Amino acid sequence: MKFLTQQDFDEMSFRWKSRTFRTFPLQAEVKKDVPLIGYSLSAYDNSTTLTSGTPHVGLFVLVATVHDEKQNNFGKLIKFKNDMGVDCAIYLSNSSLRNGNGVNEMVKRGFYMEPDSQVIHKLQRYILLTKSDNFVPYVSYTGYSKAFNSFVLPDGLYNKDGKKLVVYDQRADDLPLDVNGSYTVWKNDIASHAVQYPIPAFALIVPFSSLLFPFVDLGTIFTHFYGLSSRGKTLLLQLAASVFGNGSDPRNSSQKSLISQWNATPVGLEGMAALYNGSIGLLDEIHKCDDKDFPNAIYALCGGINKARGKSTGALREQKSWVFPGLSSGEQSGLEKIAKTKEEATLGRLIRFLDIHIDGQIFTGLDDIEGERLATQLKGHCSNHYGHAARDFMQQLLNWANDYDSLRERINQEKEEMFSLVCPPDLSQAEVRVMHHFALFALAGRLAVQFNILPMTQAQVLSSVCHVRDIWLASMKAHHDKLIQQQAQKRDYVAILKDEIVNNLHLYQAATDTKPRSNCKGYYQLKRHSNEYNTYLLKPETFEEIFKGNDLDEVCEQLCEKKVLLRASDQFKRSHRISSVMGKNGNSASVRLYTITADIIDDPEETLEPELVLTAEERQLILEQRQGKG
Incomplete structure (x- = not known):
């Protein structure tokens, strides 16, 4: 046969x-x-x-x-x-x-x-x-x-x-992974221009790495280009698409582009990912992905296998698997997208979805008019000349060694050589994992040059890959520094609250007082049979003024964790009857207030940092202020 x-x-x-x-x-x-x-x-x-x-x-x-x-x-x-x-x-x-x-x-x-x-x-x-x-x-x-x-x-x-x-x-029409136009035009009028600029060159290099993935132990990863509109982000996806198939603009063309959009559920994206296996995953317009779906969508795309689902008969459907490099684009970063959901940008997401900020246009050194002219030319060529490069790479790669085992051995050996060139010292273990993908990108570019597919030098390949790597590492450092700053700020929430209450004790009145006071910031409740306070009841406007510029939900969560703020079920404010606030029928009204345990001042050793412990003289002064002697 x-x-x-x-x-x-x-x-x-x-x-x-x-x-x-x-x-x-x-x-x-x-x-x-x-x-x-x-x-x-x-x-x-x-x-x-x-x-x-x-x-x-x-x-x-x-x-x-x-x-x-x-x-x-x-x-x-x-x-x-x-x-x-x-x-x-x-x-x-x-x-x-x-x-x-x-x-x-x-x-x-x-x-x-x-x-x-x-x-x-x-x-x-x-x-x-x-x-x-x-x-x-x-x-x-x-x-x-x-x-x-x-x-x-x-x-x-x-x-x-x-x-x-x-x-x-049976899926031949699902993705336009076909060939059209002239390979010579693709080389001369697309690749030769794009490789002169680091980020467009990177967009052309990454697709070839897809053909190396079957021989290495790496999973799907996305590189996400984000920045202001009209900076060439979609063009980067078109360049990548032209390596395997139809590189037309998905927004402005009647052709069926290889580029998809983010307007799908995690389940829909899983189905798309199965089609991308062995080629290149391209997703445009990140804002079209529902905010609440996005964090899980990252794991769905990069997980490598869809969830097990049953048939109507009760039997399990055959699971589909995939591995490919992905490129994404949009005006917001993945971090910004996740922040909208109030979820934490976990390290697992950050090393699967690499945010690359496009600062300015992608053609460095050209003014806006020249850059727009070149972009228009490249878009037109990507719509008409595509698919040849990947097929050329396939044939030459298969002739690089005799069989699967020898190919795998040679590819892994050369990937490790590239890893030594792209991995800087003193990275975290998670960042080192990502460097293996950058090493594979660099190897793919080197082979594309060696196979006479990309008209660039080996030095240009390494420079392009390292340029994008450095942008990502800078974003990781900025994110890490922000987390440290937030953590430092979280440790101060109790101290900030304590200082504000201590400095304004004269503006708090007993919840049982019937006469309202001007400039009242809140109330206090006494323990039974004692002159000691039980809680401070802060008006919402007082609490908001104290923590102005901070995320109030985050502030409240931290104060609750330290048992300083007493919550009511899933609410941060409790209901209290305040004698000086009149309600219906002349009775005192029930008011929702932030309820702060008096231990924040009375017993600081249990709730505050050591340097915030009050002296005996300070304690006496506070007690005198409470009793109206201050």
């Missing part, structure tokens, strides 16, 4: 068999002077003599036997002419041929066949039982196939000989 090349498939022609049939199965007549690939058939009625009547079925060729790597999904690939005379190809599973539904699918696609049950039955049996020397793989994924030592894309199987072999891919 041999693989069927695209050229063989295209050259297959249809022949008439004009002899009658009496016995089963139908036999295809092959003329000795006409070489045929596969079989052809035209069935007539059951007469014993030749007739010139209308055939019962149209022209078709049984192209090849089909099954996947696991010896499942057996069937036949059929090529036929429809009612319009157009060549069509269809996969018919053996099960559909056995249950009688197979040829109906051909009829739906325009295949001519008389509605005669005997003809239908014999035709299905003929297709089912006829053997072919040709083989077409049934695939449900893109990426490297270890069994075939080839790369699978929806349009074919690419091997080390540079041949495109036919595959049956």
Whole structure:
């Protein structure tokens, strides 16, 4: 059994068999002077003599036997002419041929066949039982196939000989991973310009790393470009898309672009991720992702496998897996997006979704007019010339070593060499993990130069990758410094509150006092049978003024953790009856106030930092102030 090349498939022609049939199965007549690939058939009625009547079925060729790597999904690939005379190809599973539904699918696609049950039955049996020397793989994924030592894309199987072999891919229309235009134009009018600038060069380098992922132990990671609008962020995704497929602008083009948008749920993004396996994941317009979905979406995309889900029968659906490098763009960073959900930007998210700030336009050194002109030219070329570079890289990579094991060994060895060049000293363990991805990007760029695909130098590759690396490391440092500052601020919340209460004790009155005071900041409650305070009750405006400029929810959470603020269920304010605030019918009103334990002053050793402990003289002064002696 041999693989069927695209050229063989295209050259297959249809022949008439004009002899009658009496016995089963139908036999295809092959003329000795006409070489045929596969079989052809035209069935007539059951007469014993030749007739010139209308055939019962149209022209078709049984192209090849089909099954996947696991010896499942057996069937036949059929090529036929429809009612319009157009060549069509269809996969018919053996099960559909056995249950009688197979040829109906051909009829739906325009295949001519008389509605005669005997003809239908014999035709299905003929297709089912006829053997072919040709083989077409049934695939449900893109990426490297270890069994075939080839790369699978929806349009074919690419091997080390540079041949495109036919595959049956039921998802062939899901992603525009195809080829169009001129490879020479792509090199001269896209790549040669983009590689002159570090960030556009990085966008061209990253897609090639996808073809190295099957040989290394790394997972999916996203590089996110963010900044002001009209700075070329979407163009970066178009450059990356043009390596594998259609690089048109998804917002302004009637073409089906390889670039998707963020307007999907985590479950929808999982389905998208399975399609991106072995190529490049490209997501534009981050603001279109629902804020509440975004934190989980990062894990969904970078998790590498979808969640187990059941069928209506109770059985589990087959789980899909993926690995690829991803590029994203938008006007806000991933950190800003997460902050809107009040969730913490965990380290796990920060090392899976790398924020890269685009400060200015992507073409450094050009003014806005020149940059816009170049961007317009590149956008046009990405829409018309694409897909060649990845396929060239596939062939040359497969010829770089003899088989999977030798390829894996060589790629990992050279990746470690690149790691020593891209990993600075004194990084955290999490940051070092990300450096392995940057090392793979650098290796992919180096190979693309070595394979004469990217018109740049090895030094330019390393400079581009390290430029983006440094932007990310700077953002990580800024985030880390901000966390330290916030932590320091959190430790001071109790001290700030204590100072404000102590300095304004004369503006607090007893909750039981019936006469209101001017400039009252709050109230206090006494412990039973004691002159000691139980709680301070701060008016909302007083509390907000004390912590002006801070996140009040965060302040309250920290004070609650230290048992300084007493909450009521899920509310930060408690309801208290205040005698000096009149309600309905002349009775005292119930008011919601921030309830602060008096231990913040009376017993500071238990709640405050050591340096905030009061002296005996300070304690006495406070007690005198409470009793109106101060």
